[in-house]
Amino acid sequence: MEAHYRLxxxxxxxxxxxxxxxDGETHPHTWEIVSDFACDMEEKVPFYEYETKINxxxxxxxxxxxxxxxxxxxINPSLENFATELFDRLQTHPELIGSAVKLExxxxxxxxxxxxxxxxxx
Numbered sequence: 374m375e376a377h378y379r380l381x382x383x384x385x386x387x388x389x390x391x392x393x394x395x396d397g398e399t400h401p402h403t404w405e406i407v408s409d410f411a412c413d414m415e416e417k418v419p420f421y422e423y424e425t426k427i428n429x430x431x432x433x434x435x436x437x438x439x440x441x442x443x444x445x446x447x448i449n450p451s452l453e454n455f456a457t458e459l460f461d462r463l464q465t466h467p468e469l470i471g472s473a474v475k476l477e478x479x480x481x482x483x484x485x486x487x488x489x490x491x492x493x494x495x
Contacts, residue, residue, distance in 0.1 A: 376478060382406045382495050384431050388450040399438060402483040406431065406459065409478040421470040430466065456481035456489040464493065
C-alpha cells in the first residue's frame with residue numbers, strides 16, 4: 374500500500390514580467406501551493422512539523438514582490454519559474470525532506486484557472 378500527504382498553502386505575492394526589454398505592471402496573486410509527499414507506511418511522520426517548516430519557508434515570499442528576491446531579480450518570476458524554484462528548493466531542503474518522506478508533486482497556481490505541476494515519481 375502506498376500513502377501520501379497533500380499539504381496546501383496560500384501566499385500573497387506580487388510580480389511583474391519583463392518582456393522585450395520592458396517591465397510589465399506589478400500585480401498581485403494569491404498563490405496556491407499544493408505539495409504531495411510520499412511516506413513510508415512503517416514510520417510515523419510528524420507532518421505538522423513539515424507544515425510548519427514549509428510555512429516558514431514560504432513566508433519569505435509572502436507579501437513580497439518576487440522580482441526583488443533571487444533568482445527572480447535575474448529571471449522572470451513567471452508561474453513556471455516560480456513553481457520550479459519552489460520545487461527545487463523544497464526537494465532539497467534539509468529540514469523538510471528526510472529519509473521518511475519524498476516530495477512527489479508540487480502544483481502552483483497563480484489563480485483559479487492556471488496551475489503548473491511538477492512531478493518526481495520514480
